[in-house]
Amino acid sequence: MNSGQGRDSTRVRIAIDAMGGDHAPQTVVEGALLAVRDLPVDVVLVGDEVQLGELLAKEGGAPKGIEIHHASEAIAMGAHPVEAVKRHKDSSIVVAARLVKEGAAQAMVSAGSTGAAMASSLLQWGRIKGVERPAIGTVMPTLRGRVLLLDAGAQVDCRPSHLVHFGVMGSTYMERVMGCKEPRVALLNIGEEETKGSDLVQEAYPKLKEFPGINFVGNVEGRDILSGTADVVVCDGFVGNVVLKFAEGMATVVLDLLREAIKENIRSQLGGWMLKPSLRAMWKRLDYTEYGGAPLLGVRGVSIISHGSSNGKAIRNAIRVARESVLGNIVGAIASQVDG
């Protein structure tokens, strides 16, 4: 790759489900505008053209790099994913995946229903040959950097071979997209010894150990996920989803308690005010919006799932990650790893 030319300046075209997310389409449009301002991307906003046109008009019209692709429907958060995706052929999320399939975009991003994002990607693109089950990877901040936890909810009942593929896909993603060298892949367990844990993890352990091309470092326990001892932590989608949501819940509790503590009296209020800039910097390190969404790994295309409550910055970072996944050829890299 030539410096100044190659990867850093390569334009990538990304379709985004503009109607998905708690604050869509407003925040999605904001994120797209942020993205085209400082990244070499073209963004296709997929959704209601009237609403999207009005939002862009407020910002002085669509800047270079942004266009609208009309979709007449949107999938509600509560809907059954597979049914909804099959029935609503002109929904923003289905159309976004179709644009990728047809080559009109190279990746898709959605902050809507995770299930619908998965279903539309999987049904239209299919799985990478050799991958038995796709997985959702979630990047979490650690004391020393970040860790990819997967699966975060794509496959709740897993077989040992699924966990092995999760390890391979996670390793590939951390290396290709997050720039992590020889990612340390660990198996989430209830003890460090090889003989610990459920039947599932006990069977997965030797398979992960023997799989060529990944740096398997053994078991880690729940308390190690955030300590930075591994770059990729593998678990079934039930456990991963519970941990991910528990982390969100616990962060909320800690913040609430901190706010209460600060409010307690005049002394604490003053102390809180003085500490605020440093607390802000601390919080930024834990801020999921910096991490750019969760990749759906194992499908034949790049699909980034952004948090439902994403703000503009989170959407912008999801677009960045989508671009890097395309440039890192994550699909091809997983295919060659899994297929050996």
Add this chain to the structure above:
Amino acid sequence: MNSGQGRDSTRVRIAIDAMGGDHAPQTVVEGALLAVRDLPVDVVLVGDEVQLGELLAKEGGAPKGIEIHHASEAIAMGAHPVEAVKRHKDSSIVVAARLVKEGAAQAMVSAGSTGAAMASSLLQWGRIKGVERPAIGTVMPTLRGRVLLLDAGAQVDCRPSHLVHFGVMGSTYMERVMGCKEPRVALLNIGEEETKGSDLVQEAYPKLKEFPGINFVGNVEGRDILSGTADVVVCDGFVGNVVLKFAEGMATVVLDLLREAIKENIRSQLGGWMLKPSLRAMWKRLDYTEYGGAPLLGVRGVSIISHGSSNGKAIRNAIRVARESVLGNIVGAIASQVDG
């Protein structure tokens, strides 16, 4: 129960594994001394009589309510629980369980190996009739009070009927020991709808719903565990153990970051100093040492497992909880619930 007489003043005799725990026997002795000072309990310190005698001598001799029962061995943290318990018949944890079996004590407490505490209780006392698998319940602080999460690691591969019994035992414990009226029992899942989740939880759901005498409130997600929407959260021992240890890990990370934020500059140091008393009060609400250890439920006796890093206060509170479990007749109550 007569006021001033009944339950509040009833003396209970508790055997404690004095050699178990990261800082044993020192902290165990401290905890026992704290307990006999303000609780109507007699504590039998089970362990090396020379060491224990010396520790008590330093405190001016054994006060009323404390006695030593010699045990010549101790089980190491890393040992295989069942093997170690079978081989080391005179280890402190095995002897403590035997004292309960023989009626020389009414409950046992240990801060040693969780597996060894389980194995010695289970092998010597057996299971309550009708209970298929024992469970470890862990009390966690929530925004509104506290929640019992179980199983926290006793049974990693569960059947639906196991989860049902966990719900029943957890409900009984919260009602009888923690004074919670009609505890709300929830199933930990990755979505709120009945049809969500793994095969295990989907099969457990209707069984929990139909089980007489418990107040089943449906599914909760990971983010709800600490929000106070349920009093008892049921899951298999793999998931529970991961969540519990993840919570510990995350608490460590948050504390580390908070300390770093406070250290950052002079302004933040001063702010931290001013906020300190209020932060302390906040931390106290999250402090596991207040909650007195985890009950092993489903065995025919009262066995309280205290955290390995327990200090004196945590041990004292584990003794308190053991006493309340005896007075609440937790074993009899579970037996009659499960057996119908």
